[in-house]
Amino acid sequence: MVQLSREETFLLLTCRPDLTPSDDVRLQRIVDSDLDWSFVLWRAESYQTLPLCGFHLNRLALLPRTPEWVVHYIHMWSQLSKARSEVQFRRLGELLGHFRACDLEHYLFKGPLLAALLYSDPALRPMQDLDIMVRKADVWRVQKELYRLGYQHGVFNPADGVFTHMFRKITHQTLEHKYALHSVTMVEEIRPKFDTTLIAPEWRTRQIKSFVQDDGSVRMPVFVDIHFSLGAGMEEVDVWRGAGPRRLLGREVHCQSLTSVLWFSAARIYFEAYQHGTLKLQMLGDIDALLRLHAEDIDWPELLAVAGKYGFSAAIFYVLEQVRRLFDAPVPLKVLALLMPDQQGRPDEADFGDIVPKLLSRTVISDLQLA
Template sequence: MPMKTDMVTLEQLLLDCLKEGEPVEAARFAALTPDEWRALVALAVTQRVSPLLWHRLKQKARGGDLPQEVAQTLQDALRQNTMRNLARYGELRALLTTLNREGIPLFLLKGIYLADAVYDVTGLREMNDIDVLARTADLARVAKALAERGYTSLQPICPEVTLKTCHHLPRMIKAGSAAFEIHWNIAGPEESCSVNPEWLWQHAVPVQVAGCAALALSPEALLLHLCLHTSYHHQFAFGLRPSCDIAALITRFGPALDWRTVSDQAVRSGWQRGVYLALRLAHELVEARVPLEVLERLRPLDMTDDVLATTRAQIFGDKQIAASISSPFARLLESRNLFDKIRIFGQRVFISRAAIAGRYSVPVHSRWIYAYYPYRILDLLHRHCHQAKEYHTSNIALRGTVGRADAIASWLAAPMPQQKGSSADSVFSA
């Protein structure tokens, strides 16, 4: 049966279902054809929110409105993700037990903490891997503890190189288990949203996860991290899941959340654009309970409806394409200036010796390291040539994704216009 409902309407139905406590009329479900039901479920799967969708429908007492096939698919998604997450917590517990015995503190970041401490049920939050953070002096020991449990790295682990070029060690993998990513920071040293690692440790709070002691970011610092990750790091290519994370965190910590700290830190650190856009979208898409005065305080003067529409379109765009497009590559494709293209390509080729060493597993002080720069050119051409060709032919989805990624990255990187009443007390006066 053909679809009577367009994708924009299905997107809005998914959003309304994900809103906590928001009723959804039974007539909206009754009007869906079997193909539209399948499209709605496929949309939830693509957005990595199918377990959460089933949970919200049950909360709204709408589980009975679903066709049996759809209900079973969503139930299976929640059950399977719960089993995956429980297995991940088993691996995490083994690591924490070893490190706690040696007195090595470990931060839990993003999904592995959110699924346990923020969401109502462990299986509601999907995750790709397990992100942890340690002090720079402890990176090698954490990696060794994982190696003792059968994890291996696809690249040699060299903390001295990593500290200069990245904010985490190469991913460590084990067959049948989720990968671990060991961070020492939440942003790279050259990123626009760079962070002093000591700021993270100053905002550490003790937590119990998987029956073991660990550390997590304070609610305010965690909220900022979620905003930075979805905006500056990924230009909103991760879809709806970050907005759901933000909404769940605000619901979980409620009145205890210090919005003045969030706002002040965003302005002081130059994160205002990314934090504002992430909070605004979470508020508008899934009704995250962001105080309106906070949004007004953070709103850049050059914020427009076009920025919001472009970002929303990226959230609902092709996830596979978006994940494969870096900001420099998007800028290179979108630029109409030949010299600008040459400059961008040159910056991508002539990266630092430490970056070459980390990427191609060559000793940083090797005299052969310069031979890897020609190889770097071939590597970039091999990885991006096909997409560049597709971009310049007829791939409309790719062109749209690239254009939006470049527009979002450019807006996030633009200097903040002078704003009246920018002092911290202008909104939070007594």
């Protein structure tokens, strides 16, 4: 058994929007211990879970027992993140309305859907961009409509707030091995209700790309990712399976199905960690929340079929088994047994082992003994 540190336990607890009473007791005990807050803030910022840290500390009346500089850091980072979320969701509403008016088939998924669907306050779940799925045959029309709205391909420089336009031509050849277009961006100027001189430059160049101008206003880029598949080689019928309208943030929005949300999120957190070194503990909290709120809506046979068809059963096994063990999330044991890699079967090239040590950047060597 691997004994997690107090810091690792704090991070695992606060990556989730909803905790159990026993989780609350554990979190209170940890906060009252000798916690390495510098390490916690560094990792929580990279995971983008600082707003949830602040939420739970406030909910449990633990802020007075937390060092003042820690509270200030969490508060300021979360305010800047919330300002970005407000801009993002405002632009998202405009985008989805325009797509409907243009009769462009689409659905919402990834960060925007997870934030709106699973969190009492969507600002508790920061997101880097807005993700929208469209039909592959419509990508040329979609690009044209995005440019008509003011979005452009290019690069935003947080060092000076300048956006450099770089048009990307779509061809059948460029689409052949991709599942998304190059990101498009719209830069918006906002005037936050807090002192922007207190925004650390490092925040603006890492998770919250932005630029503070001399007059205190902030140039905030809104990044939009247009997808036409969930992965290379995936059949369109599986990409769109179950997608449909759902009441979200007071309006009807076409969304990815909950079953697809689950398998896609589990596969994504796993492969992004092992293949790209992108550690998204935040998504472990997403999956836990999805299972707690919508377990009855998951089509488990469909999940098993898709996982087997595209070869990511092992990835989903390690993720779901850990949210079950760590958080007591409701995952059917029969499903886990069918997902679990078979030691006597053909080695799975997509089986990299347990996900949690990787997410925590923890080196784990099993203590083995010969028979």
